[in-house]
Amino acid sequence: MTENASDVVVQMTDVHAGYLPGINILNGANLIARKGELIGIIGPNGAGKSTLLKAIFGMVKVRGGEITVNGESIIGLKADKLVSRGVAFVPQTNNVFPSLTIEENLQMGLYQNPKAFAERLEFVTGIFAELGARLKQRAGSLSGGERQMVAMSRALMMDPSVLLLDEPSAGLSPVRQDDAFIRVSDINKAGVTTIMVEQNARRCLQICDRGYVLDQGRDAYEGPGRDLLVDPKVIALYLGTLAEDAA
Amino acid sequence: MTGSIKRPKTVIGLDGAAAPGVKKADPILVIDNVTRQFGGLTAVDVDHLEIPRHAITALIGPNGAGKTTLFNLLCGFDKPNSGTWAYDGTNLAGVPSFKVARMGQVRTFQLTKALSLLTVLENMKLGAPGQRGERFWTSMLPWLWRAQESEIEAKAKELLVRFKLDAKEQDYAASLSGGQRKLLDMARALMSDPNLVMLDEPMAGVNPALTQSLLDHVLDLKERGMTVLFVEHDMHMVRHIADWVVVMAEGRVVAEGPPETVMDDPAVIDAYLGAHQDVDLGVVTGRVAGELDTSAIQLLDEIEAATEAAAEGEPERRGEEEQK
Amino acid sequence: MNFLSILNDAASYLLQPTTLAFALAATGLAVHFGFTGLLNFGMAAFMALGAYGYAISIVSFGLPWWTAMLVGMLAAAVFAVVMGIPTLRLRADYLAIVTIAAAEIVRYLFLTESFTEYTAGSGGLSGYARAFIDASPLAALPSDMKIGFGPFSYTPSQLSTILFGLFMLAIAILLVWALMRSPWGRVIKGIREDEDAVRSLGKNVFAYKMQSLIIGGVIAAVGGIVWVMGSATSPGLYTTSTTFQIWTMLLLGGAATIFGPALGAVIYLVAQSFLSGLLSGMAKAGMLPFTDSQAKVLVLILLGLVLMLIVIFRPQGILGNKRELTFVK
Numbered sequence: 001m002t003e004n005a006s007d008v009v010v011q012m013t014d015v016h017a018g019y020l021p022g023i024n025i026l027n028g029a030n031l032i033a034r035k036g037e038l039i040g041i042i043g044p045n046g047a048g049k050s051t052l053l054k055a056i057f058g059m060v061k062v063r064g065g066e067i068t069v070n071g072e073s074i075i076g077l078k079a080d081k082l083v084s085r086g087v088a089f090v091p092q093t094n095n096v097f098p099s100l101t102i103e104e105n106l107q108m109g110l111y112q113n114p115k116a117f118a119e120r121l122e123f124v125t126g127i128f129a130e131l132g133a134r135l136k137q138r139a140g141s142l143s144g145g146e147r148q149m150v151a152m153s154r155a156l157m158m159d160p161s162v163l164l165l166d167e168p169s170a171g172l173s174p175v176r177q178d179d180a181f182i183r184v185s186d187i188n189k190a191g192v193t194t195i196m197v198e199q200n201a202r203r204c205l206q207i208c209d210r211g212y213v214l215d216q217g218r219d220a221y222e223g224p225g226r227d228l229l230v231d232p233k234v235i236a237l238y239l240g241t242l243a244e245d246a247a
Numbered sequence: 248m249t250g251s252i253k254r255p256k257t258v259i260g261l262d263g264a265a266a267p268g269v270k271k272a273d274p275i276l277v278i279d280n281v282t283r284q285f286g287g288l289t290a291v292d293v294d295h296l297e298i299p300r301h302a303i304t305a306l307i308g309p310n311g312a313g314k315t316t317l318f319n320l321l322c323g324f325d326k327p328n329s330g331t332w333a334y335d336g337t338n339l340a341g342v343p344s345f346k347v348a349r350m351g352q353v354r355t356f357q358l359t360k361a362l363s364l365l366t367v368l369e370n371m372k373l374g375a376p377g378q379r380g381e382r383f384w385t386s387m388l389p390w391l392w393r394a395q396e397s398e399i400e401a402k403a404k405e406l407l408v409r410f411k412l413d414a415k416e417q418d419y420a421a422s423l424s425g426g427q428r429k430l431l432d433m434a435r436a437l438m439s440d441p442n443l444v445m446l447d448e449p450m451a452g453v454n455p456a457l458t459q460s461l462l463d464h465v466l467d468l469k470e471r472g473m474t475v476l477f478v479e480h481d482m483h484m485v486r487h488i489a490d491w492v493v494v495m496a497e498g499r500v501v502a503e504g505p506p507e508t509v510m511d512d513p514a515v516i517d518a519y520l521g522a523h524q525d526v527d528l529g530v531v532t533g534r535v536a537g538e539l540d541t542s543a544i545q546l547l548d549e550i551e552a553a554t555e556a557a558a559e560g561e562p563e564r565r566g567e568e569e570q571k
Numbered sequence: 572m573n574f575l576s577i578l579n580d581a582a583s584y585l586l587q588p589t590t591l592a593f594a595l596a597a598t599g600l601a602v603h604f605g606f607t608g609l610l611n612f613g614m615a616a617f618m619a620l621g622a623y624g625y626a627i628s629i630v631s632f633g634l635p636w637w638t639a640m641l642v643g644m645l646a647a648a649v650f651a652v653v654m655g656i657p658t659l660r661l662r663a664d665y666l667a668i669v670t671i672a673a674a675e676i677v678r679y680l681f682l683t684e685s686f687t688e689y690t691a692g693s694g695g696l697s698g699y700a701r702a703f704i705d706a707s708p709l710a711a712l713p714s715d716m717k718i719g720f721g722p723f724s725y726t727p728s729q730l731s732t733i734l735f736g737l738f739m740l741a742i743a744i745l746l747v748w749a750l751m752r753s754p755w756g757r758v759i760k761g762i763r764e765d766e767d768a769v770r771s772l773g774k775n776v777f778a779y780k781m782q783s784l785i786i787g788g789v790i791a792a793v794g795g796i797v798w799v800m801g802s803a804t805s806p807g808l809y810t811t812s813t814t815f816q817i818w819t820m821l822l823l824g825g826a827a828t829i830f831g832p833a834l835g836a837v838i839y840l841v842a843q844s845f846l847s848g849l850l851s852g853m854a855k856a857g858m859l860p861f862t863d864s865q866a867k868v869l870v871l872i873l874l875g876l877v878l879m880l881i882v883i884f885r886p887q888g889i890l891g892n893k894r895e896l897t898f899v900k
């Protein structure tokens with residue numbers, strides 16, 4: 001694989017980060033995301049998956065290492081600066097404004113560049129056709145899965161360099177989880193570089209280009225998603241006990 | 248991991264085959280026709296469920312199954328839209344949580360509720376029922392409650408020794424680790440000598456080093472004659488200490504039985520993993536070469552149906568996230 | 572600028588009825604907020620009910636002073652119940668809003684001309700002071716006699732009210748101390764931190780909060796009585812400004828402590844008097860670019876700043892224990 005530096009959108013090198021003083025959750029994590037890739041991050045509870053994502057978005061204190069977006073360091077930047085650098089973050093919960101309509105939520109995604117609304121709306125409804133018909137609906141009346149869709153769309157409105165998704169399938173019933181994964185894949189196929197953290201390891205690995213398996217705050221395994229899916233080491237540790245039992 | 252000392256599972260006497268709603272030989276809780284709706288969405292819809300006495304029962308199910316909602320209803324932290332449940336014959340539907348706690352049914356919380364601004368010992372003493380000094384008028388006359396306080400303190404210290412928290416007696420609960428707080432919650436709940444102990448995700452957030460200790464304590468409860476009902480996601484715990492498992496999905500009880508057989512029940516596997524385990528989403532999304540088989544097509548149909556139903560605002564079983 | 576007289580005036584506040592009254596009100600607020608976590612922004616109303624209950628009982632109904640005091644305390648208790656029933660089940664911020672409104676309603680009731688027969692409306696009510704003063708054992712002494720020294724010299728009637736106020740303050744502090752070290756107090760402190768946890772242990776949280784509301788309110792009512800016992804009362808004393816002064820004193824001294832409220836009241840009032848005298852004197856002597864009356868307003872601004880600084884930098888106050896009282900949960 002050619003190491004084309006200009007292709008790299010996000011690069012994390014030897015990152016140490018944590019919430020409480022003296023306690024680090026990430027202990028030397030590394031990650032590369034290239035343009036157009038769908039990166040999956042899996043691992044057991046407490047491995048630091050969400051923390052890794054939050055480190056990119058400045059929500060946790062980075063105490064060592066380097067994080068760059070499009071070649072420029074972003075450590076210490078506040079959220080609004082990160083958004084203008086093209087980093088979009090979709091949290092797990094509380095990710096839409098319930099009292100606003102879907103259209104207003106999408107407008108919120110574009111507040112730094114409101115003139116581009118019509119063009120971006122076309123892009124987004126190209127991926128999520130059903131949104132176009134329901135723009136005036138209050139986001140608070142949507143189900144969990146629908147809110148996920150709106151949250152992701154709102155992030156897409158700003159034409160991000162990289163889309164960060166924190167467990168998009170969390171809290172959803174199995175059918176809706178599969179739906180969410182298909183949507184994420186659609187977003188990525190439209191050209192958006194995406195990094196997603198997931199609990200449902202099997203589904204995540206089935207659709208991602210490359211995956212990282214985190215263990216105790218650092219990347220333990222890395223490789224093409226399909227390879228990790230059948231790697232016995234990964235299966236044994238991270239695909240979940242029920243999968244083990246049901247297999 | 249069956250507790251550090253291997254203990255036998257309790258065999259549950261049944262009145263019929265193990266199926267949802269089966270009657271038990273000696274139930275401590277009998278739940279009838281309980282429903283709970285949030286707006287147009289049915290979170291819980293249980294026809295009949297009996298919890299066996301002197302046994303450890305696990306209440307499991309995937310996200311959105313309604314198990315936390317049912318749990319909160321049974322503890323009096325929520326009111327049902329319909330239905331009743333009898334605890335030792337007394338109907339508890341609609342009874343507020345503090346009264347339920349006085350009847351011998353206690354609960355712990357998923358996010359520990361150790362009172363960090365009180366010391367460990369004070370936390371324990373708070374768990375004791377019937378301390379006369381807690382009444383307003385008697386509190387001002389110490390001689391009326393001093394003796395009781397000493398008794399309560401002795402009992403508290405005993406429990407703290409059992410849970411290996413005695414060294415921390417005078418420390419503020421804030422200084423305890425997460426796992427120690429879980430132990431404190433459990434110890435405190437035992438101050439009232441309950442009959443039924445309801446544990447809300449006892450393993451949540453507990454680091455592996457403490458898991459063994461917690462499991463042992465739960466098994467202990469059964470040995471001391473209590474009944475345990477717990478909600479959990481951790482399958483290891485369920486498999487190894489539960490005598491009986493109740494599986495919920497989409498608000499209903501879909502299976503009941505001993506852990507070994509319930510886990511193999513196709514209805515349970517479906518509920519957890521979705522019926523389309525064999526579908527490869529890589530193929531479905533076109534990233535990997537392959538043909539869409541019948542299972543994949545069925546999955547896509549189901550997704551479409553669910554999307555339409557949601558768009559039309561039809562009542563659907565919703566995930567528990569939205570109910571908060 | 573007479574520095575000595577400024578200091579004298581300030582020092583006298585150590586033992587004024589006003590100080591004792593606010594010490595009592597702050598102690599009541601400590602029960603509500605410091606120990607139980609109830610956000611009561613209507614303490615002035617409890618003081619008003621105590622004062623007017625006392626005054627009206629004597630003036631309109633000719634009751635003896637001690638019965639009148641019981642009436643004032645009872646009025647506060649009833650008010651606590653009436654206000655508590657709908658609000659104690661609500662979130663803290665709703666209780667706060669309702670208490671502000673309730674206090675204003677009470678003040679308007681005493682202000683309105685509709686009840687002037689009993690309340691004397693905006694002019695305020697007087698003519699009841701003798702009921703207590705005549706009953707005091709010091710009444711036998713000549714009324715112009717001065718007992719004491721320096722800033723602490725009083726006529727017998729003044730001394731009567733002050734000694735009474737001190738006595739009531741001592742009882743209130745003793746009561747709060749006894750309550751908070753008892754199992755009842757333990758439940759209350761638990762409620763302050765986490766109601767659900769306490770409920771799950773079988774305690775009737777609503778009843779406890781109501782009891783706390785009543786006891787704190789009654790203590791404040793006694794404060795209201797002590798404030799006006801020897802003089803006159805008027806609706807203008809019981810504005811929200813008064814309530815926030817009580818809050819400042821409470822937070823200054825230490826919200827969850829036994830002596831903190833009283834200490835805070837003393838420090839606050841002494842400081843206010845001193846600053847007021849000082850700035851006023853400086854203004855009159857031309858040392859400041861404001862007038863005398865502007866200087867007095869400046870004092871209020873400075874005291875408001877003090878409240879802000881306390882909440883931001885030392886929320887536990889002077890005597891407080893940082894671990895026990897934290898606004899950041």
